Amino acid sequence: MTKKENYLRAIKRQNPQWVPKEGEAVRTVRPPICERPALAGKDAFGCEWSINEKAKGGTYPAERNFVITDITKWREQVSFPDVSAFDWSVAREEARKIDKESFLVGGFVEMGIFERIYLLMGMEEALMGYYTNEKEMEELASAIADYKIAFIKKYHEEVGVEYLWYGDDWGTQSNLFISPDIWRRVIKPHTKRIYDCARSLGMIVNQHSCGKIEAVVGDLAEMGADCWNPCQPCNDLRALKKQYGDRICFIGGVDSQFVLDNASATADDVVAEVRKRIDEMALPDGGYIIAPSHSVPYDPEKLDAMNRTIEEYGREIYKHSAS
Helix, strand or coil: CHHHHHHHHHCCCCCCCCCCCCCCCCCEECCCCCCCHHHHEEEECCEEEEECCCCCCCCCCCCCCCCCCCCHHHHHCCCCCCCCCCCHHHHHHHCCHHHHCCCEEEEECCCCCCHHHHHCCCCCHHHHHHCHHHHHHHHHHHHHHHHHHHHHHHHHHHHHHEEEEECCCECCCCCCCCCHHHHHHHHHHHHHHHHHHHHHHEEEEEEEEECHHHHHHHHHHCCCCCEEEECCCCCCCCHHHHHCCCEEEEEEECCCHHHHHHCCCCCCHHHHHHHHHHHHHHHCCEEEEEECCCCCCCCHHHHHHHHHHHHHHHHHHHHHHCC
C-alpha cells in the first residue's frame, strides 16, 4: 500500500495499515496571493503585519492602521483581491511536477472568515462587533466567504487541488473567542459555503483551528469537514473521538505545550504521549493522522523519540486490532 492510499484510508476510516504522519502523502502548492507576509508589510487586503526578529513565530498583525474603522461602512473601506490578477504560473509548474500516484495535491488557504475580520478591524473592535453589530458582521463574513470561494475555484482551476488546508482560528486555550451561538449565526453558514465549494470540486477539506473548539467540532462534521487539525489537548480528544470519530478525521494531538516544548519533559515522556494519542484516536478503523498539536521547532531528541514511536507503535496498533 502506498502512503497516499494509506493516508486516504485514514481520512475515510477505511482500515489503514499504519497511523500516517501529517503531510506524508501531501505536496502543498502555495498560491500567489499573500494573506500573511513572510516579512513586515501589508497583505493582499492592505492589513499591516509586523515581525519580531528574535521570535520564532514569524509575522503577526501590527494592530494599527486598520482597514475597517467603522463596521457600518465596511463596503466603502474594504477592497477584495482579484484572484485572476495574480501570476499563477509558478504554482502551475509546481503542481505539474507532483507525482500524483504517490501524493495528493495540497492547497493552503489561511486567514479564514473570523481571522480576516479581526485583521481588517483589529481584535477588540471585531469581538465587540459580534455583540453590537451582528448584522453588519454577518454581511462582512458573507463577503469574505464569497472571496474565498472565488479563490478556491481559481486555485483548483490552476493547480488541481485535491486536499484543502483551510485555516481559521476560533479558540483560546479555554474556549471559543465568541459564543457558540454567535459563531453558528455569523461564521458557520459562510464557512459551510466554503466547504460546499471545495467539496463540489472533489477536494478533501482539512479545517485548521487552534484552541479549545470542542463546542463546535460536531458542527464541523455536520458541515462536511473531512478533517480537523491540530487537535490541541486542551480539548477532550478522547471524548471527541468517541462522539464524532465516525464522521471526521482528527489530525495532530501530540501535546506541544506540556510535552514536546516542555524543557522538563524527557524522551520517555514523548514516547508515552505518542502512544496515548494513538490509543485514544486511531481505533477502531482509522480516522487519525498524527502530528504535534503545534508546528514549532523542537528538541531533536524529542522529535526522534516521537517519530520512532509513531513508526513502530503506529503500525503495531492496527496489527493488534486485526488479530
